[in-house]
Amino acid sequence: MHTIMSIFKSFLALISVCALAGSCVYDYEPKDARVQGLGKPLVVIDGDIIVGGITRVKVGLTQSLTEEEEVVPLGASVWVEGETGEVLSGRMVDDGMNEFEVDTRDLGLQGRYRLGVSIPGRGEYLSAYKSVLVSPPIDSITYSVADDRSYARIEVTTHNDEAYTRDNNTGGALYCKWEYSEDWESDAVYPAELEFDTKSGTMSKLGLQESLEKKYCYSKAESSGTYIANTEKLSGAVIYKSVVNDIPNTDTRLMGLYAIMVYQTALDKEGYIYWENIKKNTSGTGGLFGPQPSEVRGNLESATHPGESVIGYVNVSTVSQKRVFIDWNGEKIYSTECKEELVPEFAPTQKPDEIPKHLWPAYYTQGYRPVRFDGEKRDEAYWALEKCTDCRVYSNSTRPDFWPR
Numbered sequence: 001m002h003t004i005m006s007i008f009k010s011f012l013a014l015i016s017v018c019a020l021a022g023s024c025v026y027d028y029e030p031k032d033a034r035v036q037g038l039g040k041p042l043v044v045i046d047g048d049i050i051v052g053g054i055t056r057v058k059v060g061l062t063q064s065l066t067e068e069e070e071v072v073p074l075g076a077s078v079w080v081e082g083e084t085g086e087v088l089s090g091r092m093v094d095d096g097m098n099e100f101e102v103d104t105r106d107l108g109l110q111g112r113y114r115l116g117v118s119i120p121g122r123g124e125y126l127s128a129y130k131s132v133l134v135s136p137p138i139d140s141i142t143y144s145v146a147d148d149r150s151y152a153r154i155e156v157t158t159h160n161d162e163a164y165t166r167d168n169n170t171g172g173a174l175y176c177k178w179e180y181s182e183d184w185e186s187d188a189v190y191p192a193e194l195e196f197d198t199k200s201g202t203m204s205k206l207g208l209q210e211s212l213e214k215k216y217c218y219s220k221a222e223s224s225g226t227y228i229a230n231t232e233k234l235s236g237a238v239i240y241k242s243v244v245n246d247i248p249n250t251d252t253r254l255m256g257l258y259a260i261m262v263y264q265t266a267l268d269k270e271g272y273i274y275w276e277n278i279k280k281n282t283s284g285t286g287g288l289f290g291p292q293p294s295e296v297r298g299n300l301e302s303a304t305h306p307g308e309s310v311i312g313y314v315n316v317s318t319v320s321q322k323r324v325f326i327d328w329n330g331e332k333i334y335s336t337e338c339k340e341e342l343v344p345e346f347a348p349t350q351k352p353d354e355i356p357k358h359l360w361p362a363y364y365t366q367g368y369r370p371v372r373f374d375g376e377k378r379d380e381a382y383w384a385l386e387k388c389t390d391c392r393v394y395s396n397s398t399r400p401d402f403w404p405r
Helices: 007-021 033-038 162-167 208-215 269-281 359-365
Strands: 043-046 054-061 077-082 087-089 091-094 099-103 112-119 123-127 138-145 151-159 175-185 194-197 202-205 218-222 227-230 238-248 257-266 300-302 319-327 341-344 368-373 380-385
Touching: 043 112, 043 123, 054 077, 054 112, 077 099, 087 099, 138 257, 138 319, 151 175, 151 257, 175 238, 175 269, 194 359, 194 368, 227 238, 227 269, 341 359, 359 368
Parallel strands: none
Antiparallel strands: 043 054, 054 099, 077 087, 077 112, 091 099, 112 123, 123 300, 138 151, 151 238, 175 218, 175 227, 175 257, 194 202, 257 319, 341 380, 368 380
16 A cells, blocks of 8 residues: 555645745635544555456545655455445455455446445445446557667557447547556676685685575566546547557666556546546645545445545456567667775785784675676675675565466
8 A cells, every 4th residue: 555644734735845935826714623623643545446446445444744755554345336236245355454355347338336444433435336347458568769779658549439439428539547567687787606604714616506596586566656538529539549658778677578567447437537636736746645744535335424535536447458578678778886896815014014904894784795706716706785685675576477477
């Protein structure tokens, strides 16, 4: 779950900044008496009902800007219900993390569904019943490299087909939202062949297994931003190369083989406007659970306390997905700050009776690790920062099951 920060407190922070700058445009007055008077954090519910797949929901409370990031166990329960009465209960994915899954693979396309969430001490929250939107296929996932090679860009193309127009009541316009998961090789820049024993002050060769574990690693991540597009103002019915990720050339994603799985859902215009506002309000703040400078109303309401502000919008859609692999080795775009430094075991002495200083322990203490000897010499070795010699510092050596090599 992303950082959960207080939307209400962020308003105060924004007002304070305006006051310091001497240029406030307007004051914010919370309309919800519970927020205004009691200072309770707002409930945040993030997730869509995925018809034909698994529905994933995150539940949280907003936090103050001055509070450290913390996930507070809420003891919540989550379910999906149909307008005709069927109810599907969710299960908690990770204890205490407020993340849930509901098996909605067997829901019918012709039904209308809503999400329900119950939080002890806060009450019950329900989204509006919505018809199922059918996502068209993803046509392609492509990439481009900036002219100055400072970043690479991942792009998605899809189109408004006849089935989408027939099944979705959107006036012919296509509204899409994307999320993604990434996996990539994040190998050590300078694979370590040596290890230094701080107790004895001696250098030795690494065993083959440990050397491989330090050299080859894999990383993974999930999208945290808001990625949406539509064809409303376009002459055609194609969303062409909509950007879902910009990767700077210093990112390990660009080291070698990279995989991205893109998940596409369809939105109606109401949902699109909601996420458009979220995108505007969370620019640079870290996503839905980050601080936001203006209140965005979704389609969730409290059944226990009518009028209570709730953050979130629950869409009902099928999902289209596509994975591609990109081998960045051919592009040679990755730029590393890692450097090797040749370090003698002992510092040169100025006087015949001077005791030479042992340099290797000092380098080790400063966060450097040995890489390799200088040829046949055993009194000189190349050193680099640990993160440059051992990929496990920022990743792990477990290869994804689907990895091709």
